[in-house]
Each structure stands twice: as C-alpha cells, then as structure tokens.
Amino acid sequence: xxxxxxxxxPKVAAVAGFALxxxxxxxxxxxxxxxxxxxxSPNSEPDLSGYRLRYGTSPGTYTQTIxxxxxxxxSISGLxxxxxxxxxxxxxxGAGNVSLPSNEASGKPSIVxxxxxxxxxxxxxxxGSVYILQSGQHSVRVTGANFQAGAVASLGSGVTCGxxxxxxxxxxxxxxxxxxxxxxxxxTLTISNPDNGSGNLSPALVIAKTADxxxxxxxxxxxxxxxSRAWITMSGSPDYNAAADLDGNGTIDGEDVAIFSRxxxxxxxxxx
Numbered sequence: 001x002x003x004x005x006x007x008x009x010p011k012v013a014a015v016a017g018f019a020l021x022x023x024x025x026x027x028x029x030x031x032x033x034x035x036x037x038x039x040x041s042p043n044s045e046p047d048l049s050g051y052r053l054r055y056g057t058s059p060g061t062y063t064q065t066i067x068x069x070x071x072x073x074x075s076i077s078g079l080x081x082x083x084x085x086x087x088x089x090x091x092x093x094g095a096g097n098v099s100l101p102s103n104e105a106s107g108k109p110s111i112v113x114x115x116x117x118x119x120x121x122x123x124x125x126x127x128g129s130v131y132i133l134q135s136g137q138h139s140v141r142v143t144g145a146n147f148q149a150g151a152v153a154s155l156g157s158g159v160t161c162g163x164x165x166x167x168x169x170x171x172x173x174x175x176x177x178x179x180x181x182x183x184x185x186x187x188t189l190t191i192s193n194p195d196n197g198s199g200n201l202s203p204a205l206v207i208a209k210t211a212d213x214x215x216x217x218x219x220x221x222x223x224x225x226x227x228s229r230a231w232i233t234m235s236g237s238p239d240y241n242a243a244a245d246l247d248g249n250g251t252i253d254g255e256d257v258a259i260f261s262r263x264x265x266x267x268x269x270x271x272x
Contacts, residue, residue: 034081034109039073040089040102047093055087059104062088084108114195118145122189122204125173129262131208132159135180136269139173140205147172148193155189155205158182164191180270182207184248209246210272211263217271219263227256 038053050070054062068074079085085108088101124132125139132138140161142153146169153161153174159182162175172191186203213223223244230241235250244252246259 034079035075035077036079036085036107036109037073037075038087038105042072043091045091045093047095049092049094052090052092052098053087054090054101055085057083057085059086059106062086079109081109114148114193114197115146116197117147117151117191117193117199119189119191119199119201119204120144122201124205126266127262129259130203130205131259131262132176132178132205133208133210133263133269134178134182134184135210135272137175137177138269139175141171141173142189142191143171144191144199144201145170146193146197146199147191148195148197150194152192153189154192155187159187159207178207184208206247208259209243209248210268210270211246211260212268212272213241213243213246213260215243215272217268219260219266219268223260224257224264227252227260 040051042048048070051068053066053068053074054064055076056063066074066076084106086104086106088104090101091099119142121143123130123141125141132140140153147164147166148169149166151164151166151172153164153172155161155176158179160177160179162177164172164174166172184207187205187207188200188202189204190198190200192198211219211223213226216222226241227244230239230244230252233240233252235242235245241252244256246256249255
C-alpha cells in the first residue's frame with residue numbers, strides 16, 4: 001500500500017527558488033508543438049500498482065486525470081505554450097487504495113520548432129507552369145522534403161490556400177482560390193508544419209491575368225492575335241491593350257506570350 005500522506009517522492013528538479021517534485025523537459029514530438037516530460041522516483045511498496053497523474057491550469061485545481069501505470073516518467077503533448085500547468089501524483093495499489101497527492105509541481109511549456117521543410121518547386125497542375133490566373137480555383141503541386149501531414153500553405157494576400165495532402169514527405173498538393181483583385185506578380189510560397197518548422201520558396205508562383213484576352217471563354221488563336229497586335233507596346237501607348245498585358249508589367253512582351261502558351265486550349269477555372 002502506498003505510504004500515507006502522498007509520499008510519492010518524485011525527483012527534485014533544480015529550479016531557482018523552488019524544489020519541484022516533478023522535473024520538466026521540453027521535447028519536439030513529431031506532430032505537436034509542445035510537450036512536458038515528467039519524471040519521479042518510484043515508491044518502494046511491494047504492492048504498488050501504479051500512479052495517477054492529475055493536472056490543470058490553476059494551482060490546486062486539476063481538471064485532467066491520467067492513469068499512467070507503474071512507470072516513473074510520462075509525456076503529455078499538445079499543450080498550450082501560453083499557459084502554466086500544475087501537476088500532482090497519486091500512488092495506488094492493487095486493492096484500489098490511493099495515496100494522498102504529492103506536492104504540486106508546475107511548468108510552462110515552451111514552443112519547440114521542428115526541422116524546417118524544404119520547398120524545391122511549385123507548379124500549377126493544369127498548366128504545368130508557375131503561372132496562376134486571377135479568379136477561380138487552381139491546384140498546386142509542391143516538391144521538397146520534410147512535409148508533414150497537416151502542413152499549411154500560404155501565398156499571401158488575395159490567395160486562399162486549401163488543406164494540403166502530403167505524399168511520402170517529399171510532395172504535397174493543395175488547391176488555391178485566387179481573388180479577382182489579387183495583386184499580379186511573383187509570390188512567395190510558405191509551408192508550415194504542425195511542429196512549427198517552416199520553409200519557403202521565393203519566388204515560387206506568379207499571379208497573372210486570365211489568358212482569355214478576348215473574353216470569349218476560350219484561350220485560343222484570337223487571344224494570341226490580340227497579344228500580337230499590341231506587341232512591344234507600353235502602358236500609355238495608343239496600341240497598348242491592358243487585357244493582353246498578362247503579367248501586368250506595363251509592356252506586352254515575351255512573358256505574356258509564355259503565360260498564354262501555358263494555358264492555350266485549357267479549360268479556364270473561371271470564364272471572364
């Protein structure tokens with residue numbers, strides 16, 4: 001039977017000004033940003049069956065109870081790094097007798113950042129290019145390393161990234177919804193793993209105007225003709241066609257042809 005008075009006697013941690021009965025170690029679990037590792041010295045009773053760990057976020061108030069079994073250490077993950085947690089232990093025997101609680105120990109988890117993912121390439125799936133047209137939903141495929149399930153993608157203002165799907169840790173896909181008013185030009189892609197590891201590629205993708213220059217809901221020869229008629233004209237010129245300036249740089253040039261060619265014959269995500 002465990003000794004009366006909650007005599008669990010966990011290890012004393014060397015913390016300035018305190019003699020904690022539970023020691024804290026902060027680890028980096030695979031899919032959790034915070035973990036507290038608790039350890040204690042065992043009771044010596046031969047009929048000891050195990051320990052119950054109780055904890056909460058206020059001193060003396062324990063809202064969670066875990067039967068950890070007959071062990072002398074235990075990890076709790078997924079905790080809130082902004083909160084202080086308070087812990088006590090109870091020993092129990094095979095007959096169901098339970099000791100009084102140990103002295104209370106407390107600790108505040110710290111955020112641990114995991115290994116950063118590597119972002120090598122990013123392509124819009126339908127066109128196989130780095131160009132994403134304004135308006136509509138598109139699919140993006142990313143290659144790299146160390147992608148975790150639940151990773152979050154970001155391409156900045158005006159672009160909403162959907163949930164990611166990870167394959168083998170070196171490839172992920174997600175959908176993007178591009179607002180019709182999203183700023184044109186290169187975008188940095190940031191991938192953030194659940195363990196707070198983060199990586200990016202800059203530039204990764206380019207937001208462009210719809211390649212349907214003539215607004216007939218097709219990307220075809222008529223659009224190429226419109227680009228040709230405004231070829232090498234600049235904003236302010238009488239022959240300049242803003243709709244043909246697909247990259248929005250103020251000049252109708254080879255970049256606009258490159259964008260057009262990638263979407264030639266493809267179904268548009270949104271018909272202008």
